[in-house]
Amino acid sequence: MILLLYGGNMKRIDLLKRRQARLKEEITANLDFLIGTVGKSPTMTGHNLTTKVEGKTVSLYVRKDIAQKAKEMTRRYKKVRTLIQKLSKINWEILKLENE
Numbered sequence: 001m002i003l004l005l006y007g008g009n010m011k012r013i014d015l016l017k018r019r020q021a022r023l024k025e026e027i028t029a030n031l032d033f034l035i036g037t038v039g040k041s042p043t044m045t046g047h048n049l050t051t052k053v054e055g056k057t058v059s060l061y062v063r064k065d066i067a068q069k070a071k072e073m074t075r076r077y078k079k080v081r082t083l084i085q086k087l088s089k090i091n092w093e094i095l096k097l098e099n100e
Contacts, residue, residue, distance in 0.1 A: 012097060016090050017094065020090050023083055026083055027083045027084065033073050034049060034077060036049045036051030036060075036074055036077075037049070038062060038071045038074055040067075046063055047061075047070070048060060049062050
């Protein structure tokens, strides 16, 4: 019975480590990001990137020709943040299984 349990844990760890590796690859592939939100004010001709700098909200001007790329980069940050949360959960499961 103990052998079956141990073997099951090893298979589970292997599965989790494969998921961990995939998440790390996906995170690495999405590190070209910006933190903040790209928006357009009705009174402005261009866009702005709103972000926090040392605890204060700042708006940075974003030229119209790079606004779409900036929006894509902010979406990438949200994706990376979600992937890191998933990776943390998997790391926790691996830690628990390795120390049983």
